[in-house]
Amino acid sequence: MRRKENSTRRIWGRKSLSGMDFLTATNFPSSRDALHLHHGYTISLVEEGVLPMDFKGFKLNLKPGDFLILGPDVPHSFDFSAKDLGDCSYRTVFIKEEHLSVGLKAVLVNESSAISSFRDKAMWENYLSIQKGIEAGSKSDISVIISVSEKLLTHMPDFVLSRMPVKSPHIVTVKEYIKENFASAPSIEELANIVHISPFYLMRLFKEEVGLSPHAYINQLRINKAKEMIEKGTPLLQITYELGFTDQSHFSKTFLKITGVNPAHYELLHL
Structure with a gap:
């Protein structure tokens, strides 16, 4: 089924999580077909459908149960070329580098240009539940989002699909x-x-x-x-x-x- 042309995109956060922003989106706004970067590391997951990513020719379809973790120096866009895309709902957590723990910064020291992805359905369900809880105002979910996000980021070096370093x-x-x-x-x-x-x-x-x-x-x-x-x-x-x-x-x-x-x-x- 061809995806609908309408899209919704909400960027939100909580004062107690100054190092994080959250994106909740359905379908793909037209501005997202251009290459772009994000501030800090990002952890993305799809609730429904398929999120077709393009990293300067390296392509990846993100599906429910998958995690996509990007470094701050990874240009990316959506790939609209497929004719059979249905609706897609997805979420991204933006984590600023300056708010990472010292230990995690050491783990990620060589990953600013890395594209990592892995599949863990139980962890995916938990992370999705936490984000929905924070969106609804749950204080208990706010208290665990940082530790769970850092745990996910520690997996980044183990599941690198590609790197896009600047060589010049x-x-x-x-x-x-x-x-x-x-x-x-x-x-x-x-x-x-x-x-x-x-x-x-x-x-x-x-x-x-x-x-x-x-x-x-x-x-x-x-x-x-x-x-x-x-x-x-x-x-x-x-x-x-x-x-x-x-x-x-x-x-x-x-x-x-x-x-x-x-x-x-x-x-x-x-x-």
Whole structure:
């Protein structure tokens, strides 16, 4: 059965879980067909249907009972090419790197570009139940989500399907510069001068290595920072100008394209 064109997408959280965000979604918003990254590690599962993932040509169909764990440097998208996709409901937990325990950081030290997947139906049912409990306001589920998520992340090195590391020293240098200066939205010419190559070559090499253009990568980091600022109660207008967006409309459109929700909804749901 062909999937329905309508989709719902909700990003939410709890104040007591400042290191985590949650996504609950049905079907695939059109903005998700472009390669994108997430802030920190992600743990995804499908409640119903099939979630068709594409990692720059490496494809994976996620089904109920499966876990998909991605590092923060893994560009990915949905694959819409199949003709027989029905409806799909799925969930993702976003875990910020800075909130991981010291021990877990050591386990994941080489996994930022890793794609891992494994199947464990009992653990899947438990993790799904915990997320639903947190969504409903269960305090007991809030108290265990961190430990269960960290347990899942410890499995990541054992079930790596592929890695997508950046190999070019030029791009490593440019990425580090962008991470320190994304709010100023450095131009392609500025970035090229840092590593002494042409803007054209940098554009091509960056897209090959990272999966995104430099401009798209900068916007990804700006929106990641915007989400943190929203969680702290920073007004949207202040976020707009502190992160270098032209105006609030520009900020809102960029936020919607990258997250699938507009910033006002993200602000309301993050309770």
